[in-house]
Amino acid sequence: MPGGDVVKPGQAPWILIEGSYSGALTSWTMVNNIDAKPTRHFLGCIGIFCHRRGDHMLKEVFGPGDLGHVDDFAMAHTSCFYFGDALFFDFHLVDWQSLQLDVGPGAMFFRFCDALEVKDGINAGPGRWGLENAIYSWGNFWNTTYYNYRKARLSFIVKSVETRMPARSCIGTYDMSESYWTNTTVNNAVRSWTWMVCNQVGLYQDDPPYGQPAIVSRILDPIYHERQCINFFPEAFASPPQPTTAETNMMYAGWNVDVECLFFANGLRAPWRESTVSADGLYKPSTPSMPIYEGGGFYGSDMFTKSGIDDPTIAAVQEAALEYMAEWLAE
Numbered sequence: 001m002p003g004g005d006v007v008k009p010g011q012a013p014w015i016l017i018e019g020s021y022s023g024a025l026t027s028w029t030m031v032n033n034i035d036a037k038p039t040r041h042f043l044g045c046i047g048i049f050c051h052r053r054g055d056h057m058l059k060e061v062f063g064p065g066d067l068g069h070v071d072d073f074a075m076a077h078t079s080c081f082y083f084g085d086a087l088f089f090d091f092h093l094v095d096w097q098s099l100q101l102d103v104g105p106g107a108m109f110f111r112f113c114d115a116l117e118v119k120d121g122i123n124a125g126p127g128r129w130g131l132e133n134a135i136y137s138w139g140n141f142w143n144t145t146y147y148n149y150r151k152a153r154l155s156f157i158v159k160s161v162e163t164r165m166p167a168r169s170c171i172g173t174y175d176m177s178e179s180y181w182t183n184t185t186v187n188n189a190v191r192s193w194t195w196m197v198c199n200q201v202g203l204y205q206d207d208p209p210y211g212q213p214a215i216v217s218r219i220l221d222p223i224y225h226e227r228q229c230i231n232f233f234p235e236a237f238a239s240p241p242q243p244t245t246a247e248t249n250m251m252y253a254g255w256n257v258d259v260e261c262l263f264f265a266n267g268l269r270a271p272w273r274e275s276t277v278s279a280d281g282l283y284k285p286s287t288p289s290m291p292i293y294e295g296g297g298f299y300g301s302d303m304f305t306k307s308g309i310d311d312p313t314i315a316a317v318q319e320a321a322l323e324y325m326a327e328w329l330a331e
Helices: 021-032 055-062 070-075 092-097 108-117 131-157 189-201 222-232 245-252 305-310 312-330
Strands: 039-041 078-083 086-091 262-267 292-295
Touching: 021 245, 021 262, 092 108, 108 131, 189 222, 189 245, 262 312, 292 312, 305 312
Parallel strands: 039 262, 262 292
Antiparallel strands: 078 086
């Protein structure tokens, strides 16, 4: 590129605009390269609900009754489809994670809620309809609606769904010979991301500490996910590894980040907000040198121009970001 030799940090201002994991990278870049500016960032994590009760009964209600391991079944309260050499785990709650301002009535997330909350045309009261009704209603919704919905949504990826193995058996994690674990071809993004998760990031969608409300099955503890690191990388790990998240936070400051020309934008309804600097109880102050703005949007809403048209709180975040960029560039 003509002039490409004079645009290094320190020679020209850099503007890094990213979200989610790459949003975290912008913050980490600022910590290690303070001359790169300005940037914006948001990230987070989410999980899935499952209740451990009558394991075999639950498996029969939802379908994969032949799964031999209860932790695989708990993880299977997702839509799981196998395409060639890639697995796609689509949680019911991914529909919640994917909510945006233009998602309205009739969306699959709301249909899922209605399946559990509406009985004989009557909305549940504060006491809900009880666990038994929830189990059978959810199982019926899974088998009659959601399974085929996800199958159709993902079928565009390949011509034939379930090309190598049945979708209802792809959720097992105890057969290390499956190509999902052994595929080392170039551009296998699942493998490269998993390497970072196993070593530095530790972004496991498992249960929270006891004493805290849980929307993730208590069956899905860190070991369940750490064991899969061995499946992917048997040459590197002889036992489930514990990612060095404390070291990562120490290197890149985590919630304690404090650098100039770093702009944070978060959505108040983003499911991953609790792992951002806008987390409840963190009370991290917004400053002129490191502003923290929040809009009324969802995950990444502020990165879309149309979101600012639909929601004035998001427009305010976007306008503030542009103003700070102009100010910092002028310096």
